[in-house]
Amino acid sequence: MAQLTYRASVSLAIAQSMRKDQKVFFIGEDVGAAGGVFKATVGLLEEFGKERVMDAPISEQAILGAAMGAAMTGLRPIAEIMFSDFLAVCWDIVANQIAKTRYMSDGQINIPLVIRTANGGGSKFGAQHSQSLENWSMMIPGLKVVAPSCPSDVLGLMDSAVKDPDPVIFYEHKSLYAFKEEIEQTDISIPIGEANTLHEGKDITIIGLALMAQRAKEAALILKDKHDINAKVIDLRSLVPLDLQTIKKSVIETGHVLTVEENPRLCGWGAEISSLISEHCFINLKGPVTRVTTPHVPLPSADILEDNTIPSVELIVNEVIKKLKGE
């Protein structure tokens, strides 16, 4: 049993994949000698050398293009985009090339690559280094979208993402890098597309992802202790593929749903889930699905502004109480 941070689990997960498969290599900016700007890739260069851990120039298109081309030949690259916000400068490679090439080629080409990227707010970095962009990739056919909420999920989901024959975008949450967990077994695999229950309950279903799943869990503990409300917290783990069955099962039991999203309101992933729930579970609903999101604004920088923009534990607690007790 060892205590592992989310940060350390990233480098361990990459190392484990690289030890298992010579086809896996790692490319990104400042990832090797510097160990990553978030220190999430420390030790990889030392263990695997420059041929498998490649420090790239600030050329996001060239990084992802090289990863894509290598993947087309059967290698299994892991590419880092330092901040998810930077995906915007290489979005052609992601959305037009990586996502569509398998389909356009009628299945002649597989692209087994992982793009890992630091996502989300909480660091007071301002609007261009703090966005929560899972929904950008969710809406593009051909991309799998994973966002782990804890160190064991980083280990298990990374293992699956590297082995996956399709492109996976792996959103690591910046505010979770220091999150610790006691871990017995590090070489684990968690299938992509299976949601995880972080808290059991039959009064309401709270659906979250990454940092928001952890905040929902904290909210559920408060709701139980102080308000006698038993909330089921579902950590989606991945948006594509989506574990709709787990959502449905819980909604049928509770009849109340709250999604907690870090992305701005419009076209956030909760909107799709809300739509699916009304399609599949309409008769089970006791009220409308509530979406807790970041408001539709760019993320501000100052402590008080950012803290009040991203959904907090307190906000989740209050929204649940308002929903169930009308207070």
Next chain:
Amino acid sequence: MVDKLNDDIGEEKRLQLWEMMLKLRLVEKKAYDLFLQNLIKGTSHLALGQEAIAGAFGVALKQGDYTFCTYRGHAHTLARGSSIEGVLGELMGRQCGLMKGKGGSMHLTDVDKGVMGSYAIIGAHLTIANGTALASKYNKTNEVSVCFFGDGTTNIGAFHEALNMAKIWNLPIVFVCENNLYMEYTPIHEVTAVEHPAADRAGAYDLDKIIVDGNDADEMLRTAEKAISKAREGKGPSLIEAKTYRHSGHSRADPGKYRPDEEVKDWMENKDPIKNYRAKLLDFNVNEKIICEIEEKIKDQVEKATEISMASPIPEIKEIYTDVWANGGSEWHN
């Protein structure tokens, strides 16, 4: 006059190149005819007039090498040995098409032949071609990657990112700029800071400045072979700028009226790579009967392939939902 005593290419290879170029020309002409008959929908970007570049590389490359081309990629695909019906069938949206109608004219792909795709958004495929080159280096195999693109590509960021990366990692890759003097509808010199849009940028990436007459098939072949050998020997990337001219407009919708009549006439009459190469073959004392036989053979191949394509069934509607994922399907939730 040709120097027959110092012929480094030889009749066999020259006839191979002639046959290749002629095939590219006649298939493009057929594609144009089929468009006029409304049997091909969507858009098309013909490489009529530019055949010597794809043709020369087609002759110079080996099986297993990788090529990447643009939406003007029918010729480059055929040059790797893809079937004519595979190309025409794809343009016509038939099951015999290379991608069974999933990709269309701008995305021809034939992995078995090393055709790693045709890319329709300027710039991206230079970075992707670096990836197959990187894989060859990583695996210590000796394939060469070749990436074709137009003059307009030299002004997008991905071009510069890709050249820098290829150089710093010493990748086995050849970048081939087909400078047909027009970026879509605009003369390239009007929108580019340097005279030679690719070659004048080579120095910025510590690459040699290579400019070649892209309509001189022999020169094109020599240039291609040299750059391919360099890459295969582990001596790194090359950037070639091949001057050429398209006989038609940018795309199906473009009659090309922005080009001066005299200019078009000069290129069509005096600088046509096919016409000039035929004359050169005769200069080298190639028996005209052999030339004519090849011409008849290719015409016949194109006609037969057209018949096969027209007889091929259209795709089944269920194909819409296949091959998003490696499991063959398109499901995104359980």
